Amino acid sequence: xxxxxxxxxxxxxxxxxxxxxxxxxxxxxxxxxxxxxxxxxxxxxxxxxxxxxxxxxxxxxxxxxxxxxxxxxxxxxxxxxxxxxxxxxxxxxxxxxxxxxxxxxxxxxxxxxxxxxxxxxxxxxxxxxxxxxxxxxxxxxxxxxxxxxxxxxxxxxxxxxxxxxxxxxxxxxxxxxxxxxxxxxxxxxxxxxxxxxxxxxxxxxxxxxxxxxxxxxxxxxxxxxxxxxxxxxxxxxxxxxxxxxxxxxxxxxxxxxxxxxxxxxxxxxxxxxxxxxxxxxxxxxxxxxxxxxxxxxxxxxxxxxxxxxxxxxxxxxxxxxxxxxxxxxxxxxxxxxxxxxxxxxxxxxxxxxxxxxxxxxxxxxxxxxxxxxxxxxxxxxxxxxxxxxxxxxxxxxxxxxxxxxxxxxxxxxxxxxxxxxxxxxxxxxxxxxxxxxxxxxxxxxxxxxxxxxxxxxxxxxxxxxxxxxxxxxxxxxxxxxxxxxxxxxxx
Numbered sequence: 048x049x050x051x052x053x054x055x056x057x058x059x060x061x062x063x064x065x066x067x068x069x070x071x072x073x074x075x076x077x078x079x080x081x082x083x084x085x086x087x088x089x090x091x092x093x094x095x096x097x098x099x100x101x102x103x104x105x106x107x108x109x110x111x112x113x114x115x116x117x118x119x120x121x122x123x124x125x126x127x128x129x130x131x132x133x134x135x136x137x138x139x140x141x142x143x144x145x146x147x148x149x150x151x152x153x154x155x156x157x158x159x160x161x162x163x164x165x166x167x168x169x170x171x172x173x174x175x176x177x178x179x180x181x182x183x184x185x186x187x188x189x190x191x192x193x194x195x196x197x198x199x200x201x202x203x204x205x206x207x208x209x210x211x212x213x214x215x216x217x218x219x220x221x222x223x224x225x226x227x228x229x230x231x232x233x234x235x236x237x238x239x240x241x242x243x244x245x246x247x248x249x250x251x252x253x254x255x256x257x258x259x260x261x262x263x264x265x266x267x268x269x270x271x272x273x274x275x276x277x278x279x280x281x282x283x284x285x286x287x288x289x290x291x292x293x294x295x296x297x298x299x300x301x302x303x304x305x306x307x308x309x310x311x312x313x314x315x316x317x318x319x320x321x322x323x324x325x326x327x328x329x330x331x332x333x334x335x336x337x338x339x340x341x342x343x344x345x346x347x348x349x350x351x352x353x354x355x356x357x358x359x360x361x362x363x364x365x366x367x368x369x370x371x372x373x374x375x376x377x378x379x380x381x382x383x384x385x386x387x388x389x390x391x392x393x394x395x396x397x398x399x400x401x402x403x404x405x406x407x408x409x410x411x412x413x414x415x416x417x418x419x420x421x422x423x424x425x426x427x428x429x430x431x432x433x434x435x436x437x438x439x440x441x442x443x444x445x446x447x448x449x450x451x452x453x454x455x456x457x458x459x460x461x462x463x464x465x466x467x468x469x470x471x472x473x474x475x476x477x478x479x480x481x482x483x484x485x486x487x488x489x490x491x492x493x494x495x496x497x498x499x500x501x502x503x504x505x506x507x508x509x510x511x512x513x514x515x516x517x518x519x520x521x522x523x524x525x526x527x528x529x530x531x532x533x534x535x536x537x538x
Contacts, residue, residue, distance in 0.1 A: 057457035059401055059418050063343045064474050071450045076339035076346060077443060077490040079112035079386050088450025090488055093514045097390055097447045097486050100519060104512055107427035109497050111387040113515035119382045120159040123349045127376060130353035134361055135371040141185055143334055143379025144170045146494040151513060151522040153177035164377050168195045171202060189255050196221050200229060208232045208292050210257060215276055223285035231280060232292045232331060235260050235273045237311045239295045239304045260315060277319045290372055291316055294333030297380060300345060306359040308332065313363045327372060334377035338384040340491045341441050380494035387493030390447065391425035393485040421458045423481055428462010429469045430506045432492060433499040442472045447488035451478035460487065464504050505531055
């Protein structure tokens with residue numbers, strides 16, 4: 048290791064961010080399994096260099112490993128099937144299409160034995176184009192339109208996840224008017240606190256999703272919204288109530304919340320079966336398993352998650368004296384997130400001086416001390432990764448086009464948009480010699496980056512390239528200015 052890599056931590060850096068011992072090293076948990084550096088220091092994916100990708104497809108560019116996606120998808124299916132084999136014969140794994148969806152990915156999902164969870168008519172359209180059987184689809188969403196409900200019935204989707212009493216009534220009436228029966232699951236909010244950002248914690252009471260399990264929350268005295276929905280669903284001739292669903296949030300590492308949610312829902316399921324003399328054959332425990340965006344993130348392997356959840360389901364069912372319902376889960380980010388990195392080209396750079404209070408042991412504590420922070424601008428930004436501005440999400444970055452022996456410098460990777468909050472990577476140590484024309488790679492951008500992309504400042508959304516067996520192909524074409532102008536109807 049070259050001693051020039053060593054450096055003191057900047058007081059401007061967050062506590063979790065350590066100065067890397069080697070700026071050229073890759074943290075394996077943050078990257079697809081086939082991403083490496085060549086002996087010359089250039090980043091490659093399945094043997095294809097970033098220089099080749101830049102030359103063929105331009106930047107910004109989402110670069111995805113198809114093999115890694117398939118491995119992760121299969122890993123969840125195999126791990127959960129194994130863990131739940133003796134409980135309910137295996138698990139139905141629904142890939143959460145909202146994280147990233149296109150026709151190619153939907154096809155991979157089906158080929159690896161997973162099902163697909165959708166939450167809009169557009170996502171149903173992608174599933175139909177990929178040829179996925181309706182029985183292997185689910186439809187989510189807190190405000191489905193009549194057209195989306197009718198499309199789901201037309202496609203004979205395996206489950207419509209109902210989010211409210213109003214929606215239950217709407218689905219029942221539409222199905223009844225067609226002389227059909229809608230297969231429904233009820234999304235409940237179990238009141239479990241998930242250790243994640245408040246905007247992606249979805250099982251507490253004060254938010255838009257789900258039916259509350261807390262008592263006296265409706266006009267029916269003594270009934271929770273969840274129980275009122277169960278009672279109503281059993282009374283509709285056009286509703287087949289399959290079971291219950293919950294989702295406690297996203298980017299969660301600790302297993303406690305999942306375990307508590309499973310226990311609460313199984314207990315509620317048992318109570319509803321007894322009280323209303325019904326059988327609820329399915330229970331969906333959602334997803335939200337975290338991935339590594341930075342070196343300090345510690346994602347759990349699928350087998351560990353599966354075994355922990357199976358133990359809770361097994362013990363709770365034994366305590367209640369019931370057979371387990373068929374379990375399903377919905378990993379999205381945990382499958383696609385780390386399969387992909389975003390490739391950018393560096394443009395302008397500048398260094399600012401930031402005033403900070405002097406350390407208490409530095410003599411005159413009233414004096415401020417200034418420290419440098421470098422801004423590294425790239426040719427994308429919040430239009431291809433909105434998560435930092437939405438959720439204060441942390442990412443990392445490396446110089447991808449070459450190795451460097453320069454000393455580390457605290458840097459902030461920013462985009463080209465007319466917003467001060469246009470930050471791609473808030474804090475990262477990059478080599479001092481980063482320059483215009485260098486390529487940067489930001490790992491962990493497979494989930495909720497392209498899916499949330501926009502045309503802010505009239506930037507065209509980047510393409511998505513899938514790499515497999517040493518070749519790269521576009522699975523989503525990048526937009527052009529002509530694409531943007533074609534929607535402008537003129538004067």
